Amino acid sequence: MGTVNGEPYLPLPTHAHVVLTPFRSADQNAMVGLCNIPSVGMWFYHRAYPYAASDFQLELAKTLPEQEQAIAAIKANERPSTFPFKVIRDVRTNNLIGEVGIFPSPEHPPSEEVWELSYTLHPDYQGQGIARAAVRESVEWARTVLGVKKLEAYAQPRNSPSTKLLDKLNFKVLDVKTYPWPEEKGGGEATAARYMKVL
Numbered sequence: 624m625g626t627v628n629g630e631p632y633l634p635l636p637t638h639a640h641v642v643l644t645p646f647r648s649a650d651q652n653a654m655v656g657l658c659n660i661p662s663v664g665m666w667f668y669h670r671a672y673p674y675a676a677s678d679f680q681l682e683l684a685k686t687l688p689e690q691e692q693a694i695a696a697i698k699a700n701e702r703p704s705t706f707p708f709k710v711i712r713d714v715r716t717n718n719l720i721g722e723v724g725i726f727p728s729p730e731h732p733p734s735e736e737v738w739e740l741s742y743t744l745h746p747d748y749q750g751q752g753i754a755r756a757a758v759r760e761s762v763e764w765a766r767t768v769l770g771v772k773k774l775e776a777y778a779q780p781r782n783s784p785s786t787k788l789l790d791k792l793n794f795k796v797l798d799v800k801t802y803p804w805p806e807e808k809g810g811g812e813a814t815a816a817r818y819m820k821v822l
Contacts, residue, residue: 624696624764629696631765633708633758633821641713643708643757645690650710651679653719657745666680666743666782672807706765711744711757720745722753725760728775742778742788755788758808762792767820776818786816794818 625632625642633643658664671678684708693703706789721744727773731737740762746752765771776794778785797817804813 631694633760635760637756638753640713641753641757642712642714643761644710644712645694646683646686646710648683650719651676656678656720657721657743660746663743666695666779666785683787702768703775706761706769708761708764720748721757722726723757725761725771737773738771740774749784755791758788758792762822770778772822774820774822777815778818779813779815789818792820794820
């Protein structure tokens with residue numbers, strides 16, 4: 624972990640031009656643009672599509688206090704309770720190019736201590752190993768710093784880049800479920816595999 628201008632970040636050893644940082648208010652345009660790319664936005668279940676600046680502001684209002692608490696804990700050499708390095712950032716442009724989320728799973732009671740993984744990457748940066756490196760570093764940090772022991776992820780079988788990424792990182796399929804898919808993303812039903820990795 625490093626620090627620039629008081630902001631901590633996680634480097635990607637295999638990609639010197641990419642780091643993981645907290646969200647910033649200035650990320651709004653990049654995030655809105657990313658989430659409105661059809662090949663990106665169509666896979667989100669809980670996120671609006673089309674995605675507006677107001678949607679980003681709602682997410683940011685929830686994210687910033689959690690980030691600030693986590694960063695304060697890190698600076699005090701204390702254990703944070705949340706994962707603050709959600710933005711995949713190209714340091715050459717300082718732009719957001721994707722995101723990684725690691726958070727307590729809403730599908731399980733807190734007593735089970737299961738966390739969930741999510742991720743996305745701008746199509747211009749795909750096929751370069753960046754997503755795998757970003758997820759790998761995030762998961763390792765969550766394991767060693769947050770004490771995460773069980774991590775779940777969901778991927779639709781037709782989203783082959785996502786399923787291949789989880790396979791390469793040794794996540795195992797637990798089961799498959801079908802659920803209603805939002806009308807604005809095509810409607811009907813979608814099938815998703817539930818993956819698990821014990822850290």
